[in-house]
Amino acid sequence: MTNHRVHKDLHKVHKELLFKGFSFAHIVPSLFTLWLNLFKCILLIPVVSMLSCSDQPAEYYEVPNTYCNPINLDYAYVPSTHTYYAQNESHRSTADPAVVNLRDTLYLFSTNQNGYWWSADMRTWNFVRQDFQKNGRAGDNVCAPGAWAWGDSLLFIPSFVAPDPMPLYLSTDPKNAKWTILRDSFEVGTWDPSFFKDDDGKAYVYWGSSNFYPLYGMELDAKSGYKPIGERKELSRLHPDEHGWERFGEDHKDTTIAPYTEGPWMTKHNGKYYYQYAAPGTEWNIYADGVLVGDHPLGPFEYQSYNPFSYKPGGFITGAGHGSTFQDKHGNYWHAGTMLNWIKYKFERRLGIFPSGFDDDGQLYCITAFGDYPNYHASGQRDHRESTFTGWMLQSYKKKVWASSSLPGKTPELAVNENIRTYWSAETALKGEFLAVDLGGEVDIYAIQVNYADEGATLRDKQDSIYHQYIIWHSHDGDSWGMLIDKSKNRKDVPHDYIELKKHFTTRYLKLENVHMADGKFAIAGFRVFGKREGAVPEPVENFSVRRHAWCMSQQNGTSGG
Helix, strand or coil: CHHHHHHHHHHHHHHHHHHCCCCHHHHHHHHHHHHHHHHHHHHHHHHHHHHHHHCCCCCECCCCCEECCCCCCCCCECCCCCHHHCCCCCCECCCCCEEEEECCEEEEECCCCCEEEEECCCCCCEEEECCCCCCCCCCCCCCCCEEEEECCEEEEECCCCCCCCCCEEEEEEHHHCEEEEEECCCCCCCCCCEEEECCCCCEEEEECEECCCCEEEEEEEHHHCCEEEEEEEEEECCCCCCCHHHCECHHHCECCCCCCEEEEEEEEECCEEEEEEEECCCCCCCCEEEEEEECCCCCCEEECCCCCCECCCCCCCEEEEEEEEEECCCCCEEEEEEEECCCCCCCCEEEEEEEEEECCCCCEEECCCCCCCCEECCCCCCCHHHCCECCCEECCCCCEEEECCCECCECHHHHCCCCCCCCEECCCCCCCCEEEEEEEEEEEEEEEEEEECCCCCCCCCCCCCCCCEEEEEEECCCCCCEEEEEECCCCCCCCEEEEEEEEEEEEEEEEEEEEECCCCCCEEEEEEEEEECCCCCCCCCCCCCCCCCHHHHHHHCCCCCC
16 A cells, blocks of 8 residues: 555656656656655654654553562651651661451551551552650650451550550541540550450450560450450560571571560461561561460460561561561451661661461461562462462663762662662752663563662651652663653652553663652662563572581580581
8 A cells, every 4th residue: 555655646746747847857866865755754664653652651550460578658757756766867667567457458557657557458558647645765656566456446555664654545447547545554564565356255465575574465354445454474485596597686697695576466277376476686687477376365385387487588678577467358368577678777677568378287377488579469368378479580680770870889780789778879869860770681571669768868757748750761772762651740659669560561771760759869779670581491409408507506505616
C-alpha cells in the first residue's frame, strides 16, 4: 500500500513539472530529492513508531500483587524529645512491631510513630494518628508496645517501668482512633509487653528486656479490667553457651557483653503454646526471634529444635527480631520483625513481614530466605512452604553507575552495593539530580525498589504532608532515553517505594531522576532492579562446610582455644 502511494505521487509530480515547462535537467534533481525524502520516510516509519511506543511510561500496579521488605511505610522521624537520639542529624526509625487481627483488619503498632497503621489486605497500610501517653523515663511517644485483639476489642499498652504510670487502653473502633482508658495505671511495670488471651477466657501479660534479668509472665483477670492476679513467673533466660545464635555482637562474635533478651510474644496452635522471644541485640545483623513450646501459657517451656525460627543475618537489610506472629483474614500465618539499617544511629530500624506457619511436626517456622526480594501476597489460604518468592532476581547489584553530583564519601556505587547501611547522595535536593545505572545488557524488568536515605534531613516526629516525586527513565543505548515510570505527581511519603510492572519491560539503562524530596538531599540507599535475563545458571556450590567457632565457646568457659 505504501509503495503504491509513493509511485502515484511521483507520477503526479512528474506530470506537473512537465506541464510547467521544466526541462529534463530540472526534473531529475527534483525527482531525485523527492525519491530520497520519501525513501527516508519509508525507512523511518518503523523507527518513529518504535520510539513513540518506548516513550510511553510502563503500566504498573497502584496496589502491587507482590511486596518487598522493608515495608514501605511512612515512618516517623526520631522524636525530638528522645534523649537517646541527642544528635543533629535526623533520621526515620521504628521497631518492635505488634500486629493483631481485629475483625479481619490488621493493626500494626510500633515504636515512636505518633499512631499506628491498619490494613485490610497487607497491600495498603493506612496511618491513624493517635498520641498515647508518653513514657516518662525515656520520653518515647510509644516504645515497644503490647497489643492483643479478641472478640470486638483491642487491648494496648506502651512500655513503661515504675514509678512512671501508664494506662491500659481499650478500643472497639481503632480504625477511627476511638480509645478508652481501661485502667488509669497498669499495676505491673512492663517493658516490651505483650498480651495473650486463651480459649478459656483467661488472659496473660508478658514482658522483659535485659541482659541480666529474665523475661516474665503473669495472669490477668479479664473480668476485672485485666487486673494482674497471681504470681509473677520467670519464663526464660538466654543460654549463649548452648545456643550460638544467642551470642551478642555482629555475626555473634562479641562474647564480652551478655546478650539481651526481650520482646516476648505468645501464639497458640493445636493446643500448644509457642512462647517467642528476641535476642541477642537489636543493633546487630543477627537480631532474631526464638521460640519455646509448652502446654500452658505460663510454661514450663522447652526449647524448639528449630531455632531461631525468625533469622536474617544477611542481604540488603538484615534482622528479623522482636516481632509478632499473626494470622491474616485467610488464616495464613505471618511474622513481623525488626530490621536494621543503622546509618545515622545504631537504633535506626525498619519493619519487615515474612511468611510464617507451623510444619507437620508442629515446628514454628518463618521464611526469611529472599526476605528482601519480591514475594507474592496471599489472596487466599495457602501453604507458604510452596514458596512465595517470585523468582525475580536482582539485576542492579554492583553494576556501573553514575550521577549528576555526589557528596564526598557518598558515591554512586553505594546505591547498588546491596547494603542499606551505605548510600549515595547528590549535592542538592534540586529537581533534575539523577542516579543512572547500566544493567550490563538487556534485562526483563518486573519490579523496582527505590530506598531513600536521610541525608541532611531536619524533620522530627510524624509528618503528614511530606512526599516523594521522581521519574525513572530507560534507554537501550545510553543516549536516547524514554520514560519508564512517572511518579512526578505522587503525593505520598514513600521512603521504600516499590513498583511492580503489569508487564515486564526489557531495557538496559535506567536513570532515577529527582522531582521532589520529602526532606533533605536526594539520597538513595538502594536502587534495586528485579527481573530476569538470559545467561548461564550459576554453578553448584562445592566443598561447603559448617564449622562452629570453638574459640567463642572457650572464651565463654574461661579457657584458651583455637
